[in-house]
Amino acid sequence: MTRIQAIHNEANPDLPRQGGHVGEESMNETSAWSRVVERVRAGLVSPRELEEFEQMLVHQAHAVAIGSDHLTIRLANRHYLAFAEDNFRDRLDDGTHDVLGDGVDLRLVLDGGRPATVPPTAAPAHAEAPGRMRLDARMTFDSFVVGACNRIANAAARAVVDDPGGRWNPLYIYGASGLGKTHLLNAIGHEIQRRDPSARVVYVTADDFIHEFVQAIRRDNTRAFRMHYREEASVLLMDDIQFLDSDRSQEELFYIFNVMQRQRRQMVFTSDVEPQEIEKFEPRLRTRFQGGQIVDMQAPDRETATAILLERARAMGRIIPDDLAATMAHAVTGNVRELLGLLNRLVLHCDTTGEQPSLSFAREVMPEVFAPPAPRVDASDVIAAVARVHNLRTVDIIGKSRTRQLTEPRHIAMFLARKHTTLSFPQLGEEFGGRDHSTIQHGVRKIQERIDGGDPELAYQMQIIERQLGLGRGR
Numbered sequence: 001m002t003r004i005q006a007i008h009n010e011a012n013p014d015l016p017r018q019g020g021h022v023g024e025e026s027m028n029e030t031s032a033w034s035r036v037v038e039r040v041r042a043g044l045v046s047p048r049e050l051e052e053f054e055q056m057l058v059h060q061a062h063a064v065a066i067g068s069d070h071l072t073i074r075l076a077n078r079h080y081l082a083f084a085e086d087n088f089r090d091r092l093d094d095g096t097h098d099v100l101g102d103g104v105d106l107r108l109v110l111d112g113g114r115p116a117t118v119p120p121t122a123a124p125a126h127a128e129a130p131g132r133m134r135l136d137a138r139m140t141f142d143s144f145v146v147g148a149c150n151r152i153a154n155a156a157a158r159a160v161v162d163d164p165g166g167r168w169n170p171l172y173i174y175g176a177s178g179l180g181k182t183h184l185l186n187a188i189g190h191e192i193q194r195r196d197p198s199a200r201v202v203y204v205t206a207d208d209f210i211h212e213f214v215q216a217i218r219r220d221n222t223r224a225f226r227m228h229y230r231e232e233a234s235v236l237l238m239d240d241i242q243f244l245d246s247d248r249s250q251e252e253l254f255y256i257f258n259v260m261q262r263q264r265r266q267m268v269f270t271s272d273v274e275p276q277e278i279e280k281f282e283p284r285l286r287t288r289f290q291g292g293q294i295v296d297m298q299a300p301d302r303e304t305a306t307a308i309l310l311e312r313a314r315a316m317g318r319i320i321p322d323d324l325a326a327t328m329a330h331a332v333t334g335n336v337r338e339l340l341g342l343l344n345r346l347v348l349h350c351d352t353t354g355e356q357p358s359l360s361f362a363r364e365v366m367p368e369v370f371a372p373p374a375p376r377v378d379a380s381d382v383i384a385a386v387a388r389v390h391n392l393r394t395v396d397i398i399g400k401s402r403t404r405q406l407t408e409p410r411h412i413a414m415f416l417a418r419k420h421t422t423l424s425f426p427q428l429g430e431e432f433g434g435r436d437h438s439t440i441q442h443g444v445r446k447i448q449e450r451i452d453g454g455d456p457e458l459a460y461q462m463q464i465i466e467r468q469l470g471l472g473r474g475r
Helices: 003-011 021-026 029-042 047-056 078-100 151-162 181-195 206-218 222-232 247-262 283-290 302-315 322-331 336-353 359-365 379-389 394-398 404-420 425-431 437-452 456-468
Strands: 061-066 070-075 105-110 171-174 201-205 235-239 266-271 293-296
Touching: 029 047, 029 061, 029 070, 029 078, 047 078, 047 206, 047 247, 070 078, 078 105, 078 206, 151 171, 151 181, 151 266, 151 293, 171 181, 181 201, 181 235, 181 266, 201 206, 206 222, 206 235, 206 247, 222 247, 235 247, 247 266, 247 283, 302 322, 302 336, 322 336, 322 359, 336 359, 379 394, 379 404, 379 425, 379 456, 394 404, 404 425, 404 437, 404 456, 425 437, 437 456
Parallel strands: 070 105, 171 266, 171 293, 201 235, 235 266
Antiparallel strands: 061 070
């Protein structure tokens, strides 16, 4: 008999002593996890261990399932999972057995329900070699095509290069995915390094920053981490700042920010949204961003998109006819990354067949790209279609309940609404019952991870929903 069943039997002495589902219902996964946490917490005496246990594990973990032989806990990402496995696994197992019985195992899974298989991770190269850049050699100012959509952002980036640490410090560039923010970030790094080879330019994504910080804590080497950023980096370029969702990593960036600004060392950040729209940021960090120079990037018009395509083709040593370039720019509107991906596909077809790029050849090998445009749908159409397929009501999709029966369809609806509408994450949050934009981003990322992992059941569901919406192809 497991501890779950025993607790149930002690609370209900008149009921038969039995196992099975009755015992499991008497203690849900949340209350069971709370007891395990309390048991582990009681055994921690070091203030540092207590702080790490709370910040790096308890705050990042959620109980998702309980059974007669398991308690399943979901962790926010692979960094917190690795930290839990390396630092608290034995004590978590002991606490689980104390609370639920020796026959109950604790299962740690990544967000999305994937098994917790954590490969050994090495510290990133730029953490071991301060000042080494990991910049894309193709992303320079020379290869950046300037149009009305990005003229101000380009001017601000060049102003940073002309006067690092001056008026444009920090610089915060925001705009939808695929518009060239990362290109500008790399261009700044390249040009500063070209003008001053001694400059220590650190380029990092927010996700990498969190990973480095977690690794530093695991190795008890936070001093080297702080020296790298606070003392040795003369320029900090951080991409996708909206994903900096850890309280401790935000605190660390806050102190880095203060040191670098005080010493007139340049910082540049990119994000999908303005600082005030990232509600998960600590107020003191958000105000630091708002106190700098904030510029946005818009989707390119067709002429600018065509010029970008031709520039990339030229860099690849290819000649693309004007009519083909214009048609491709029209077929993929508003997303430079998607447009360049289409160019890569075309080049691959040309290399495979020995054909030269032409509009007729492109239509032959990629007919779905040049098919008539898919019908326009809005978020409410997507929500209704997802609800129908899953035999739910639309109010269930946008409601507050977080049961597994509802969260998966809700995430699918978020992903498809992001894919097939032009709404921003904050706008989608309003469509989904007034949720924060980070919740929408989280849902979209979960579905994208499953798609990338080749989930056949999910692919079939998506196909059915898109057919109901009259969408023969993605945008």
